[in-house]
């Protein structure tokens with residue numbers, strides 16, 4: 464199974480109810496990309512979303528899926544006495560445990576904005592991990608950003624994590640390191656084809672990421688473009704954005 468790129472919210476709903484798929488496959492990843500890496504991914508998230516280490520905060524996870532990461536987050540929130548809101552399809556949320564302090568809000572973000580009105584200005588930490596690429600295609604990504612900024616409390620942090628950046632991917636596969644990686648991974652002597660002038664419909668590139676950072680800054684937040692920890696499985700072609708409301 465390859466990492467799925469051309470899927471969306473309704474495909475995830477269907478995959479969530481497909482009993483032939485593992486938890487990782489239900490969220491679009493081959494087991495090998497996630498199974499042994501979730502602790503390292505979660506540690507990377509915690510090193511950036513430092514509000515998670517506080518006590519008694521309000522936390523939002525947009526698109527938690529149903530594999531290991533939301534379970535690690537639920538456990539951490541219980542330990543730190545945080546309130547946690549999870550937004551995803553009802554089919555995905557049904558796989559996650561019900562726990563005190565956890566609110567499941569079924570819906571398509573950011574179009575579930577009415578249900579989120581009571582939370583405006585109240586979230587200390589927002590996580591959106593490996594989800595922005597779907598929102599980028601299916602929703603207004605400006606509405607996504609603007610609503611998220613409105614939801615942040617003063618001092619609040621939002622991590623838009625695991626963003627597949629086609630520009631970074633091209634730089635990597637045009638490099639000697641990327642060529643060796645491709646040849647080793649694909650067991651081939653072929654050199655990967657990279658076209659820096661291709662029109663990349665529905666793909667996130669440097670310009671889109673920079674646009675998010677510039678718009679967040681223009682709306683009074685600090686925003687940073689961050690690499691993933693080198694040990695993470697897709698660190699050579701994915702990266703993160705951290706938005707902080709002063």
Ligand SMILES: C[S@@+](CC[C@H](N)C(=O)[O-])C[C@H]1O[C@@H](n2cnc3c(N)ncnc32)[C@H](O)[C@@H]1O
Nearest residue numbers: 475490526527528532551571572592593594597
């Ligand atoms: C690749 S999975 C990532 C899951 C989890 N964040 C992780 O990294 O393990 C994408 C998740 O985002 C959810 N999703 C996609 N678009 C969404 C949207 N517009 N609103 C809420 N959830 C969405 C999908 O249902 C799926 O659970």
